[in-house]
Amino acid sequence: MSNDLFEPQKLESDVDPIRKAQQMMRPKLPKRFYKDVSVEPRDEGHVILLDGRTVKTPGKMVLALPLAELAEAVAQEWRDQVDVIDPGAMHLTRIVNSGIEAVPARQAEVADAIAAYAGTDLLCYRADGPERLAQRQQAIWGPVLEWAEQDLGARLVLIEGIMPIDQPQEALAAIRGAVGRFGALELAGLYTVTTLTGSVLLALALAAGRIDADQAWAAAYLDEDWNAEQWGQDAEAMRLREKKRVEFDAAVLVLKMLG
Template identity: 55%
Template sequence: MRDLLSDIEAGSTVDPVKRARALSRRELPKRFYKEVQVARQDDGLHAVQLDGRPVKTTGRNLLALAEEEIARGIAGEWDAQGKEIDPATMPLTRIANVAIDAVPERAGEVADDVAAYAGNDLLFYRAETPQSLVERQNAIWGPVLSWAEARFGGRFVLAEGVMPVRQDAALLARIREALSPLAPLPLAALHVATTLSGSALLALALMEGELSADEAWAAAFVDEDWNIEHWGEDPEAAALRASRRRDFDAAALILNVCAGRGLD
């Protein structure tokens, strides 16, 4: 499935490959500031500042959040930049930007996208063989499915192989309903965790504190890790996975703080 938040951030549903190539060719801006601060405003929001000047989002809105821990995490990203500012190394900033600029007006679309993942979730599709992989999937994914079934009141249909299966519409509607109260920032983070893991159920378990970030990430890569153990790891794939893990951890931090659990 496409990454809706990337499309929103780009301003259109552009080809993601073309967008990635364009970004790779773009010259990174030079660092123009010395000090990064977080300042509490009169409205209670925590604004990130560069040399005393407020940071603006890509949509030219004020980069200010109710959650001080997240604002300080964003400030840390800006402070860690070297001679150039590389957005790829600033996942908290990117998630906050899209949460402030776009998600408030398209929250229903973002929630619908998460619910669509739940209808075609990674955890539904099981290996037929080898037995060691079958057992690992059952051991790691089974408890998550049991939790989700109890949480949302229904049973999921599992399949062996890749042929799609149809899930109970009422069950999916309850999952969608649970997303409606979410504020833009945790909703954006939930979507990021969903797309990176390929599983709305893992992302929901992460959001509700059923899984830690390490547990959810490991569950998302059961198949890949089994293959690595038997066939070795591709360096390029490993680098991409590390980059995605950085973004996943940023989403997990936001979900934990917004849920009142603090840093994971």
């Protein structure tokens, strides 16, 4: 049974290699066509069964996962579909589809795309005022930057304002080396965390256990939360943020289980 509601990964050089595949879906949602969802260990890994039929990726590859716990989490997404199958609510399925089918074909390219965030990483852009905001940024972002320097050998330059500067090539190479040590499934999760937070440093620190999911998420939205404290929350922005958090948590689950 192919979960062909999820479009195949298209890794053209001029498109976002994972996000495009994760966001594309059929406009009309089909009805749920199965009753039972189960997980079965096989030689290729733990597979998900819908009424006994093996779930496959859009490219007809068996959706087999190395850990039973991860397969059960994916299976639960299929169980949670009630009247229709909504890929937009199945973030974990989309991430593992990418990790199984799309990333292995272009693993170096995906790693490059993740590491490229270091050139304009969120944590390097500091407010030139007010002082309390700058202090909060240093208190929350500073330890992650220190960890990157000490553990990864990546010393990035801090920038006041929004004008970009070139980061040291040695630091960028160190981050690329760190990203390159992840496998395909982990890269799919790391990519999602990086793009949602705007920081490869947060993604790597999270994967390494240096910070937890709540800390990473709060760090990513530090500036937005500061503005909300000053001017009040934007209801629409908060709704969008809540949706992104669900996707973020799915990616964190992949990194946590495989790390």
